[in-house]
Amino acid sequence: MTSPRLRMALVLVATVATIAAVVLLIIQAGGADPAVALRALWDGAFGSPFAILSATLVRATPLLFVGLAVGLAFRAGVLNIGAEGQLLAGATAAVALGLAIGTLPRAVALPLVLVAGAAGGGVWAGIAAWLKRRFGVLEVISTLMLNFIAAHGVSYAVRGPLQEPTHAYPQTIALSPAARLPGMIAGHRLHWGFAVAVVLAVGMWWFLSRTAAGFRVRAVGAGALAARSVGRIDDARVASWVFVASGALAGLGGASEATGVTYALYEGISPGYGYSAIAVALLARLHPLAIIGSALFFGALEAGAAAMQRDANVPSVLAMVIEACMVLGLLALDRARKGTPA
Amino acid sequence: MSAVADFLLATVRTATPLAIAAHGELIVERAGIINLGLEGAIIAGAFGALVGATAAGTGAGFALAALAGGAAAVIVAMAVLWLRADAIIAGTAVSLLALGLTGTLYRAWYGAQGAALNIPTVAMWPLSVAVVALALVLWWWLARTHAGLSLRAVGEQPIAALAAGISPRRVRWWALVCGGMLGGISGAALVLAQVGTFAEGMSAGRGFIAIAIVVLGRWSVPGVVAASLVFGAASQVQYVFQSLGWAVPYQLFLVLPYVLTLVVLAFTQRRAAAPAALGAPLQD
Numbered sequence: 223m224t225s226p227r228l229r230m231a232l233v234l235v236a237t238v239a240t241i242a243a244v245v246l247l248i249i250q251a252g253g254a255d256p257a258v259a260l261r262a263l264w265d266g267a268f269g270s271p272f273a274i275l276s277a278t279l280v281r282a283t284p285l286l287f288v289g290l291a292v293g294l295a296f297r298a299g300v301l302n303i304g305a306e307g308q309l310l311a312g313a314t315a316a317v318a319l320g321l322a323i324g325t326l327p328r329a330v331a332l333p334l335v336l337v338a339g340a341a342g343g344g345v346w347a348g349i350a351a352w353l354k355r356r357f358g359v360l361e362v363i364s365t366l367m368l369n370f371i372a373a374h375g376v377s378y379a380v381r382g383p384l385q386e387p388t389h390a391y392p393q394t395i396a397l398s399p400a401a402r403l404p405g406m407i408a409g410h411r412l413h414w415g416f417a418v419a420v421v422l423a424v425g426m427w428w429f430l431s432r433t434a435a436g437f438r439v440r441a442v443g444a445g446a447l448a449a450r451s452v453g454r455i456d457d458a459r460v461a462s463w464v465f466v467a468s469g470a471l472a473g474l475g476g477a478s479e480a481t482g483v484t485y486a487l488y489e490g491i492s493p494g495y496g497y498s499a500i501a502v503a504l505l506a507r508l509h510p511l512a513i514i515g516s517a518l519f520f521g522a523l524e525a526g527a528a529a530m531q532r533d534a535n536v537p538s539v540l541a542m543v544i545e546a547c548m549v550l551g552l553l554a555l556d557r558a559r560k561g562t563p564a
Numbered sequence: 565m566s567a568v569a570d571f572l573l574a575t576v577r578t579a580t581p582l583a584i585a586a587h588g589e590l591i592v593e594r595a596g597i598i599n600l601g602l603e604g605a606i607i608a609g610a611f612g613a614l615v616g617a618t619a620a621g622t623g624a625g626f627a628l629a630a631l632a633g634g635a636a637a638v639i640v641a642m643a644v645l646w647l648r649a650d651a652i653i654a655g656t657a658v659s660l661l662a663l664g665l666t667g668t669l670y671r672a673w674y675g676a677q678g679a680a681l682n683i684p685t686v687a688m689w690p691l692s693v694a695v696v697a698l699a700l701v702l703w704w705w706l707a708r709t710h711a712g713l714s715l716r717a718v719g720e721q722p723i724a725a726l727a728a729g730i731s732p733r734r735v736r737w738w739a740l741v742c743g744g745m746l747g748g749i750s751g752a753a754l755v756l757a758q759v760g761t762f763a764e765g766m767s768a769g770r771g772f773i774a775i776a777i778v779v780l781g782r783w784s785v786p787g788v789v790a791a792s793l794v795f796g797a798a799s800q801v802q803y804v805f806q807s808l809g810w811a812v813p814y815q816l817f818l819v820l821p822y823v824l825t826l827v828v829l830a831f832t833q834r835r836a837a838a839p840a841a842l843g844a845p846l847q848d
Contacts, residue, residue, distance in 0.1 A: 252672035301652055357830040362600065362652050363772055364829065367822040370769050378815040497660055504653075537671035539764075542664030549657040550643065557647040 229558035237551030241544055248543070252536050259534035266529020267522035275410040277528070280483060282521025284309070284495045286419040287475025289502035289513045290426055291343075295468035297430065297508050299443040300461050304350055304365025305472040306496025307372035308343035312473025313480040314372075314379055315342025317394055317487040320480075321384065324398030331400040336418075336477050343473015344466045346372060351465035355458055361465070369496065377489050384487060393488035403482035415478030420514060422471070427510040439464055472496065494542065498524070501545035504552055520545065567807055571800055579796025580692045581753040585770060586777040586788045587698055588746030593778055594706065595739035596719040596732075596841040600655025601640035602747045603771025604662030605633035609748025611666040613755040614674070614683065614762040622684050626752045633748015634741050636662050641740040644846065645733050651843075659771065667764040674762070681761050688757040695789075703785040715739060719839035722846075732846070747771065769822065776825035782837040791828075798824050 249259045267278050288305045295302035302308075316339035323331050350368055353359040377392070379385075386395040403413045430436040442457040442464075475495070484491055502520050506512035520541075527541040585606055592599040612632030617625030636658055643654035674681060706712040714735055717725040722732040750770070755762050777795060781787025802817030 248668055248672065251669065303656060353826065353830055359826070359829045360598075362656070363775060364826055366769065366772050367825050370822045371819045374815040374819045378813050382813060500656070500660075537668045537675070539664050539667040539671065543661060543668055546657050546661030546664055549653075550639070550661070553643055553647055553649040553654060553657070557649070 226559050230555055233551065233554045233558040237547065237554065240551070241547045244543060244547060245540065248540055249534075249536050254534040254536050259530050259536050262530045262533040263526035265526075266533075267526035272410070273525065273529075275407055275412045277411075277525035278518070278522045279416055280411045280413070280521075281524050282517045283413070283416045283419055283482070284475045284479045284492070285498060285502050285520050285524075286416070286423065286514060286517035287478060288472050288495050288499035289506070289517045290419070290423055290510060291468045291471035291475065292496075292499045293503035293506065293508045293510060293513050294426060294430075294439075294471065295464060296503055297443045298439045298461055298464040299445075300465045300468065301362045302347065302350075302365055302465060302468050303362050303500065304347060304368050304469070304496070305475075305499050306492060306494065307365065307369035308346045308469040308472035309476035309479075309492050309496055310369075310372040310376050311346035311469075311476070312339035312341075312343035313476030313487055313491055314376055314384075315339055315473070316477035317397065317480050318379075318384060320397045320401035321394060324401050326400060328400040328402075332403065332481070335401050335481060336474060339477020339480070340470040340474040343476060344470035346473065347469020348466050351462045351469075354465070355462050373489075376487065376491070380488055391488075394486045396485045397481060401481060402485055403478065411483065413478075413482035415482040418478065419475075419517075422474075423510045423514050430510065472499075498542070498545055501549050504549055567804070571797075571804055574800045574803065575793060575796040576692050577688045577758065577796070578799050579792040580688055580695055581750045581758055582770060582774060582777060582795055583695045583789060583792035584691075584698070584753055585747050585750035585774040586781070586792055587695075587702060587785070588743035588750070589771075589774045589778050590781075590783065590785065590788050591702070591715070591746070592736075592739045592743035593775075593783060593842055594719045594839055595715050595736050596722060596839055596844065596846070597644065597651050597736060597740065598655070598775065598843050599637070599640060599740060599743055600652055600771070600775075601636055601658035601662075602655075602743065602774055603767055603769065604640075604655075604659035605636040605744040605747030606751040606754070606771050607659075607666050607765070607767040608632035608636045608662045609751025610755045610762060610766055611670060611751075612748060613752035614670070614681075617683050617756055618681075622686050622756050625684075625756055626749060629748040629752030629755075630745040631748070633751065634745040637740045637744020637747070640744070641737050644740075645736060648846070651846075663765060663767075670762060670764055683755065683761055685760050686757050688753070691753050691757055699785050699789050706785065716839070719841055722841050736846075747774075750774075773821055773825055776828050779832050779838075780828045782832075783839060784837075795821055795824065 246256055249256050266273055268274060288309055291305050292302060316335045319338040320335045346368060350361050350364040353364045354361045380392045380394060384394045386393060403415050406412045406414055430440060438460050442460045480487060498520055502516045503513060506516040524541045527538040530536045531538040585602060589599060589602050609629035609632050612628035613625040616628030640654055640658045643649040644651045714730045717730060718732045718735045725732055754766060773795060777788055777791040780791035798820045802814060805812055
């Protein structure tokens with residue numbers, strides 16, 4: 223009978239070894255030199271001030287927003303796989319409003335645009351929350367379907383009502399400066415959205431661990447029976463509100479990306495942030511402060527993967543493979559910790 | 565009249581890959597598991613078909629596709645049956661893994677050729693006939709054989725099945741593997757018969773649509789066949805509109821299957837028709 227610690231250590235080693243093997247296999251399959259590729263991976267993430275400030279942290283920002291969104295939902299037992307669609311809904315709402323009120327001063331326009339983004343994501347999640355509450359539809363499936371619907375919605379918007387005037391490209395015109403998030407450091411792409419996300423992470427930690435409402439959220443996540451025995455917490459209602467709040471966070475992430483990095487809306491504005499966020503949240507065991515760390519890690523991974531594609535011709539989708547392996551490894555780690563089931 | 569015939573033929577064409585995957589999901593759900601890894605099985609099968617067909621013809625394409633889909637299902641089975649992981653999380657993780665892996669390998673091995681990819685193709689109608697045969701065999705197997713009864717028992721009352729000497733774990737293993745292989749073949753049908761080429765993420769949620777088909781079909785074989793046709797028809801409606809000259813944005817029709825899935829899941833009562841142990845924590 224092996225001890226939990228030993229089992230966990232074995233699983234950890236096996237997971238790392240598997241990931242390393244898969245990575246090396248894929249690099250080899252692409253015909254690249256592993257040393258060159260891995261060097262590009264590191265340099266792309268941490269090799270220079272540009273890498274850190276304009277690549278890693280910038281990529282970490284939407285992952286942090288959406289990681290918090292997924293983490294909050296999972297914490298309450300809501301399996302929100304729809305962060306991708308909620309992010310797109312938020313980005314669309316933010317850009318649509320930003321284009322309309324771009325002539326107002328920044329102090330007015332920007333906050334409104336960000337609120338619109340949060341509202342867009344909240345409404346999008348609200349659809350799934352309502353379907354769950356009213357009809358018992360599994361949120362995993364409804365949010366996934368809504369992801370596809372949102373993607374096609376963006377496609378329609380950028381080829382139709384929001385398209386730039388020459389009608390040549392499937393994208394909007396650029397947002398006016400009043401609707402843009404200012405940069406944090408001159409000469410780099412890091413923008414204030416990152417600071418907002420960090421503040422939100424701290425706020426969520428405080429909310430979950432230090433407030434009565436946050437306690438209710440955690441109780442609902444621990445199980446309906448636990449919630450009800452603590453004292454008449456309406457778990458369905460709490461879950462619905464958390465669902466909407468989760469969508470709002472993801473929508474804010476979309477707005478942050480649109481107003482801080484891309485300054486416009488186009489198809490493919492999100493390269494799967496909503497799905498990576500699941501790995502981000504799970505790796506951090508759903509703890510808001512740890513999510514900051516895992517978002518930074520994944521930001522670095524994706525920045526490095528992009529550099530690896532540029533410099534060593536290894537497809538950057540590799541990052542998604544690593545993330546999925548980590549999730550599976552986490553599941554195994556959980557099992558190793560618990561030992562034989564009761 | 566010809567427009568109606570075209571519409572019906574196109575419906576059957578589109579419904580066939582969906583039906584293949586849906587039958588796979590039916591097998592798994594009758595054993596009590598909601599397999600979200602089906603999407604991964606389909607895209608893995610699609611990529612397997614690409615590799616097999618370009619290397620050794622369409623037969624090899626289908627074979628490799630079935631293997632790839634089965635492999636995806638094996639990972640889900642290991643996570644759910646050995647590690648006792650939540651089926652939803654495990655299935656989602658495997659689907660993400662398959663999507664990422666197929667995308668990565670596609671770009672690494674075929675990226676340079678891009679649109680110039682030359683894949684041997686097959687006609688869809690033999691596959692449609694095969695689906696009908698599959699439905700008949702599966703219906704008979706579920707209703708009239710010991711093995712089919714074991715599967716149904718595991719999905720309804722796993723504890724009672726265990727007491728009767730059936731191993732729920734083993735039955736679920738086989739159910740998942742079969743479901744995955746059918747998902748893989750569905751992916752092959754997409755690549756080799758419906759589209760004629762491979763594109764990253766081309767499964768486009770069909771794995772999840774298959775789950776809706778099972779719900780709409782009330783977990784019965786004839787129901788799944790009918791529901792597959794409904795979804796096939798939904799994606800062909802846009803051509804009817806076009807021939808009528810109604811100008812509607814094409815994205816509206818692309819979202820129709822997803823909206824239909826939501827509507828079906830909302831308004832179809834699960835309680836009575838679903839296997840009793842579906843989605844419950846596994847006990848064996």
